[in-house]
Structures are given as C-alpha cells and as structure tokens.
Amino acid sequence: MDNPFRPTAGASPPELIGRAGVLDEFAYGLRLRSGAPGLLTIFTGARGVGKTVMLGAAEDLARTQGWAVVSETATKGFLGRIGHAMRRLAEELGSGPQGRRLTAVTAAGFGFTTQLPPQQQLEWREEGLRLLHLLEEQRTGLVITVDEIHAADRQEIAQLAADVQHFIRADLPVALLFAGLPAAVSDLLNEGVATFLRRADRIDLHAAAVDEVQRSYAETFAAGGFTLTEGQARRAAEATGGYPFLIQLVGYFLWQEAEKVSPVLTDAMVDQAVAAARRRNERVVIEAALSTASPRDLDVLRAMAEDDGPSTAGDIGARIGARPNTVGNYRTRLIDAGLIEPAGYGLVRFAIPGLREHLRQGRA
Ligand SMILES: Nc1ncnc2c1ncn2[C@@H]1O[C@H](COP(=O)(O)OP(=O)(O)OP(=O)(O)O)[C@@H](O)[C@H]1O
Ligand SMILES: [Mg+2]
Incomplete structure (x- = not known):
C-alpha cells in the first residue's frame, strides 16, 4: 500500500476527519434540486483547515448525483471562465444522443477582464439559462464552486450573485458554493456587494478532535x-x-x-x-502566510508571540509603542490576511498553528 497521506493544498486526504454531517444540507439540496438553503453555502476557515478539500468533496457528491460541476478560483476573470465552462457543458449536453442539437451557439467569447461588458453579461446569463434548462430536463442540475472568494473582484462577485439569484428565482437547479478566509468573507458579505449572498449557509471549518x-x-x-x-x-x-x-x-x-x-x-x-x-x-x-506581512505587521506579530495565549490590544500597543487606533488597523490587516483571529472582546490570537513558536525562535 502506498503512502495514503496527502500533504498538499487541495489534495483529498485518505479520510475526511471531523467533517461528519458538514455536507448533509447540501446533499439534501441536491435531492430537492432547487429552493434548498444548502444549495447556497460558504465554507470559511483558517489556512490549511480544509476549505478547498470540502469544495472538492461537495463536487464529487454532486457528480455522483449526475450534476454538472463548474469549479473556479476567484482570480481575475473568473466570471468569464465560468461562462466558458457553462457554454462547453451546454454544447456537450445539447449535442449528446438524447439532447437537442443546439444550433445558435453565439460567436463572441467571454472576456477575461474583470467586468463583463453589458452584451457579454447578457450572454453569460443566457448561457446559464440554456445549460440549466438542459440539466433540468435530465432532472439534475449545475454546481458552481468558487474558491478563495476573499480575493474576488467585487464587481465580478456582484454579477455572479445577481445572475445566480435570477436562476434561483426561476426555480432552476443551481447550487453555488464558496470558500474563503473567515474575516475577509465577513467583510465581503458586509460590504453589501451582493446582499443575496448573506443568506448563504455559512459553515466555519475548525480543527478536528x-x-x-x-x-x-x-x-x-x-x-x-x-x-x-x-x-x-x-x-x-x-x-x-x-x-x-x-x-x-x-x-x-x-x-x-x-x-x-x-x-x-x-x-x-x-x-x-x-x-x-x-x-x-x-x-x-x-x-507563505507571512510573505505579505510588512515589517510593522511583523512587529505586531512578535509582540503577540510574547503571550502564551490570546493578546490584548493594550499589551500589543505598549510593546510596540503604538496608539490604540494604530493597533486596530494592524489588527484588521492581520485578520484579513488570515494570520490572526479575534478571540473574544478586545483579544486576538494566532490563526495558524506553529506561528507563535516560529516567531519566538526569531525566524521571522
Ligand atoms: N477533514 C480533513 N481531514 C484530514 N485532512 C484534511 C481534511 N481536510 C483537509 N485535509 C488536508 O489538509 C490540507 C489542507 O487542505 P486544503 O488545501 O483544503 O485547506 P484550505 O483551507 O483550502 O487551505 P488554504 O486556506 O491555504 O487554501 C490538505 O493536505 C488536505 O489533504
Ligand atoms: Mg484552499
């Protein structure tokens, strides 16, 4: 038997530990095919906690139920890439033995710029509708997953949300699953770019027992x-x-x-x-997590590493000689970067295991 462990980002582990029941609502949604809350889900959690793997598990589950899957990462142009993938799927289905042959395939491609021009926005929606109607006839549906959502361009997210909301209103079989870092996802939801996403089932992933x-x-x-x-x-x-x-x-x-x-x-x-x-x-x-930290961010992190547990803003400020609002600004930046997390009122702690020891040993 070969080494079954998979210490690589996004790779499926030999056993999904501590995730029993996490996909139950989604699985139920796949059965109902529309209108179920589990069909709109956001996985959040610290780096390396298993968000990408959960998206993969959801995709596998959907495929076993015959659903089509479009899997994307929220880097620039992801909306256009989803459009392309939907078109390809519709073409495959439409020209299949049981499918209707689709003749009117539009000539224009989807742009890879962040914002689709109005004409392409319309096409995107039409492409989605066409695919969803084909899948509907087969009594299956479409799952769209978007990883690293915290880094997404706001306009692209807003467009994606608007279109998917439109599909959902039309009772079409679509599921939208996201994954991202917790604090940045909260910001995204609070900014109001896509209020509809606030209704998503939010599943915060933690370490296993x-x-x-x-x-x-x-x-x-x-x-x-x-x-x-x-x-x-x-x-x-x-x-x-x-x-x-x-x-x-x-x-x-x-x-x-x-x-x-x-x-x-x-x-x-x-x-x-x-x-x-x-x-x-x-x-x-x-x-990797520290690579985006500024020298001043590192000062804050080193000040935190002096504590054995969570740190107070007051202590951090005293140690680095900074005022409360300055500490507050660093706090927000470091939380967004997934390096630290809130730990109760006025407290923060490290969000990555081993980070404290790394800093204490003077290695950053
Ligand atoms: N439930 C689990 N049980 C055991 N191992 C897991 C589990 N979930 C994920 N892993 C393993 O943990 C590692 C990290 O998983 P994954 O890449 O999904 O994390 P992530 O949250 O997406 O991280 P990042 O924020 O860096 O993208 C992988 O090696 C994966 O095989
Ligand atoms: Mg990931």
Whole structure:
C-alpha cells in the first residue's frame, strides 16, 4: 500500500476527519434540486483547515448525483471562465444522443477582464439559462464552486450573485458554493456587494478532535500493515492539534519512517516524523502566510508571540509603542490576511498553528 497521506493544498486526504454531517444540507439540496438553503453555502476557515478539500468533496457528491460541476478560483476573470465552462457543458449536453442539437451557439467569447461588458453579461446569463434548462430536463442540475472568494473582484462577485439569484428565482437547479478566509468573507458579505449572498449557509471549518485523528491514524497504519501503539497514535495525533494540514504531514512522514526504518514504529520514529512535519508546516504554511506581512505587521506579530495565549490590544500597543487606533488597523490587516483571529472582546490570537513558536525562535 502506498503512502495514503496527502500533504498538499487541495489534495483529498485518505479520510475526511471531523467533517461528519458538514455536507448533509447540501446533499439534501441536491435531492430537492432547487429552493434548498444548502444549495447556497460558504465554507470559511483558517489556512490549511480544509476549505478547498470540502469544495472538492461537495463536487464529487454532486457528480455522483449526475450534476454538472463548474469549479473556479476567484482570480481575475473568473466570471468569464465560468461562462466558458457553462457554454462547453451546454454544447456537450445539447449535442449528446438524447439532447437537442443546439444550433445558435453565439460567436463572441467571454472576456477575461474583470467586468463583463453589458452584451457579454447578457450572454453569460443566457448561457446559464440554456445549460440549466438542459440539466433540468435530465432532472439534475449545475454546481458552481468558487474558491478563495476573499480575493474576488467585487464587481465580478456582484454579477455572479445577481445572475445566480435570477436562476434561483426561476426555480432552476443551481447550487453555488464558496470558500474563503473567515474575516475577509465577513467583510465581503458586509460590504453589501451582493446582499443575496448573506443568506448563504455559512459553515466555519475548525480543527478536528484529537481523538478522531488518533483513531484515524490507528486504522490507517493498521491497514498498511504497520504496528503503531495506542500511545504512539495519541502522541502523533496530539502533535497535529487536529489541524488538517498537520494531520497529513505527520501521517505522511510517519508512513515514510515506517517504510524506510521498520514496520514496527518506535517512539523515536514518531518524534522524528513530528519534527519533520513541523518543519514542513513552517516552510509551506507559515512562510507563505507571512510573505505579505510588512515589517510593522511583523512587529505586531512578535509582540503577540510574547503571550502564551490570546493578546490584548493594550499589551500589543505598549510593546510596540503604538496608539490604540494604530493597533486596530494592524489588527484588521492581520485578520484579513488570515494570520490572526479575534478571540473574544478586545483579544486576538494566532490563526495558524506553529506561528507563535516560529516567531519566538526569531525566524521571522
Ligand atoms: N477533514 C480533513 N481531514 C484530514 N485532512 C484534511 C481534511 N481536510 C483537509 N485535509 C488536508 O489538509 C490540507 C489542507 O487542505 P486544503 O488545501 O483544503 O485547506 P484550505 O483551507 O483550502 O487551505 P488554504 O486556506 O491555504 O487554501 C490538505 O493536505 C488536505 O489533504
Ligand atoms: Mg484552499
């Protein structure tokens, strides 16, 4: 059996830990096909918590029910790309054996600029309607997923929302699923660019329970023919804090150790794997997250790292010699960047595991 762990962004893990029931409303919506709240869902959560993987799981579920899927990331021009994908799907369906042959395929393509000109906006909607009517005849529907929604161009989002709202009003079988960082998604919803999106089912993803991680490790390693004691599974699980990316990293390195060294794992091998996982997590998640931080942002983060738990704005201000509103501005920036998160009134904490240690060791 090959190493089943997948420590890569967006890659499907061997087991979706701690996500039981998360897609229930969506699955129910797929059965009803229109008008169900689960057909409009936003997944939020810290970096590496498993948002992209949830979108993927929802897409897989939809495909098993025969639904068509358009999967996009909210980089510049995503609306145009969704339009292209809808057109292709409609063409495939329309020329299929049971489908009607569609003759009037419009000649103009969709632009890849952020805002579609009015003529293309109309076409976009018509393309969607055409596809949805075809899918309706087959008693299935269309799922559109948009990842990294926090970075989306506001005009594109507003247009997408307006069109999808139009489809929903017409009782057509469409689902719209988003994923993004929590604070930035809240801002997006509060800005009122697309009030209709506020009605979306918002599912905030968190770390999994350590117990579940332990059980999963025990089962996965047993299935691979390796011997991992209960204590070792516990130790490895605790080191992940239930954080999905670390679950994959620790599992991956542990599996490698077992393959290389011995199928009967030792405590030392567990510690090796945990250390390797932490190093990789720092390189991949922490350094990437910090790459957009300014020197002053880093001062704020270092000031926070002096605390063992959440930090108060007052303490941060005193440590970096800044006034409350200045601290407030950095707070907002760092929350939007997914580096820290609110932790109760006037408190903030790190949103990425290992970030505090990274800063304390003077590595940023
Ligand atoms: N429920 C889960 N159980 C175990 N592993 C998971 C789970 N969800 C995601 N993972 C793993 O965690 C890692 C991160 O997942 P994913 O890329 O979906 O996170 P993300 O929230 O989209 O991160 P980012 O904010 O950086 O885009 C991947 O290696 C994935 O296999
Ligand atoms: Mg992602």
